[in-house]
Amino acid sequence: MRIEFTLDCCDVERAEEFWTSALGLAVDGRIEGRYVALSGHGVALTLQRVPEAKTVKNRMHLDLLVDDVEREVQRLEGLGASRLTDQAHHEFGQTWFVLADPEGNELCVARDPEG
Numbered sequence: 037m038r039i040e041f042t043l044d045c046c047d048v049e050r051a052e053e054f055w056t057s058a059l060g061l062a063v064d065g066r067i068e069g070r071y072v073a074l075s076g077h078g079v080a081l082t083l084q085r086v087p088e089a090k091t092v093k094n095r096m097h098l099d100l101l102v103d104d105v106e107r108e109v110q111r112l113e114g115l116g117a118s119r120l121t122d123q124a125h126h127e128f129g130q131t132w133f134v135l136a137d138p139e140g141n142e143l144c145v146a147r148d149p150e151g
Contacts (some may be wrong), residue, residue: 040073040080041098044090045139048072050116051083055139057115059100090140097141099132101148108145109133117143 045051052072055061061074072083089109102108105124113119118139124131132146 038080040082041096042084043141044086045141046082046089047139048083048085048087049061050138055081058112058117058137076109094142097143099144099146101146101151103148103151105131105133105145105147109135112145119141 043051043055048069048071052063054072055074056063059074059076059079059081061076061079063072063075064075065071070085074081074083100108100112109117109119112129112135117135120134120136120142124133130146130149132144135143135145137143
């Protein structure tokens with residue numbers, strides 16, 4: 037079994053630009069203007085165009101585990117992400133920020149406990 041994550045978005049091209057840069061994924065396939073399949077690092081992420089904008093909190097989100105949380109947050113902001121929390125959360129022995137991609141989909145950037 038393989039698992040593929042699908043992210044709804046209004047602007048597939050902008051989402052592709054952000055997520056390929058953010059995660060270092062490559063484009064595997066595309067239906068122009070409707071669908072883009074990305075993969076790399078053992079992850080498959082599909083971007084799917086939908087007509088409606090995001091309106092509520094995601095029920096599922098990606099956690100990006102990194103060695104330098106602040107540096108990664110700044111890099112993602114440079115790609116178009118925005119911080120949803122001004123200060124880092126510190127809980128359960130973990131440190132993380134909550135961000136949103138350019139369409140408002142939440143993601144967390146956390147310290148990699150194995151790093």
